[in-house]
Amino acid sequence: MTRTKAVNVRGTEIGSGQPIICIPLISQSVDQLVKECKQAVSKKPDMIEWRADFFSELANLESVIVAARMIRGEVGEIPLLFTIRSIHEGGQPVERSEEEIVNLINAICRTGYIDLVDYEIRNDQQRIEGVLATAKQAGVYVVLSYHNFEKTPESSILIDKLRQAEQLGADMAKIAVMPQSNADVLQLLQAAQTTQEELSIPLIAISMGGLGAITRVAGWMFGSAVTFAIGNEESAPGQIPIADLRAMITQLQNASN
Numbered sequence: 001m002t003r004t005k006a007v008n009v010r011g012t013e014i015g016s017g018q019p020i021i022c023i024p025l026i027s028q029s030v031d032q033l034v035k036e037c038k039q040a041v042s043k044k045p046d047m048i049e050w051r052a053d054f055f056s057e058l059a060n061l062e063s064v065i066v067a068a069r070m071i072r073g074e075v076g077e078i079p080l081l082f083t084i085r086s087i088h089e090g091g092q093p094v095e096r097s098e099e100e101i102v103n104l105i106n107a108i109c110r111t112g113y114i115d116l117v118d119y120e121i122r123n124d125q126q127r128i129e130g131v132l133a134t135a136k137q138a139g140v141y142v143v144l145s146y147h148n149f150e151k152t153p154e155s156s157i158l159i160d161k162l163r164q165a166e167q168l169g170a171d172m173a174k175i176a177v178m179p180q181s182n183a184d185v186l187q188l189l190q191a192a193q194t195t196q197e198e199l200s201i202p203l204i205a206i207s208m209g210g211l212g213a214i215t216r217v218a219g220w221m222f223g224s225a226v227t228f229a230i231g232n233e234e235s236a237p238g239q240i241p242i243a244d245l246r247a248m249i250t251q252l253q254n255a256s257n
């Protein structure tokens, strides 16, 4: 059995067993983003995700860099994850080719404003390798991710996605899938539990929607390092407001100690 190595981002340990609560930012303009970010920071999340696929000026690199700088100015030392979720995996429609997206991700990595970047495992291996190389050089951690907003694929596929992320060289592996039944939720947790014992990188495993909400509260008990919570508005179904989520996690931790 390999022991998972926690990733240390600006002093925050991700994958140490203590769940990291992340608030996603989903505003469209710089002004709104700054407001949303101030509110998010006041709720003391462990991590902030900028879901840049919601940003209306994503086509303009200068605007993206300005927004990233403003967000960094607000978050201080809170780890910042940069995500352009594709429409294929539940993101917003973005009129950019994959090559343009990769160029944008690489440019943002080089600014030093972000700490982690999410990139989907479904992309070409060459592009993934490009993002990994640039991120590594810039000191940015890479989360290789897989999402399915329709269903929960069978267990072997879930486990494969997590393994594949590690094999490709990710610093973290992530899956978020939609359950149709309680059995699907158990399948996701089982995949996390099985994989955490063999992976050497932290993993994130989420079952979405109402049925999957329990995984946002208790996923850490099965090896999931990060849980996404609502700051102001949800970025995916089943997310829980951060104060409620934190209280529930604390209760669970107290009971299980």
Ligand SMILES: O=C1C[C@@](O)(C(=O)O)C[C@@H](O)[C@@H]1O
Pocket (backbone or CB within 6 Å): 024, 049, 051, 083, 085, 118, 145, 147, 176, 206, 208, 228, 235, 236, 237, 239
């Ligand atoms: O991929 C994820 C996880 C997520 O989809 C969720 O279900 O909480 C929310 C997204 O913002 C994030 O990028």
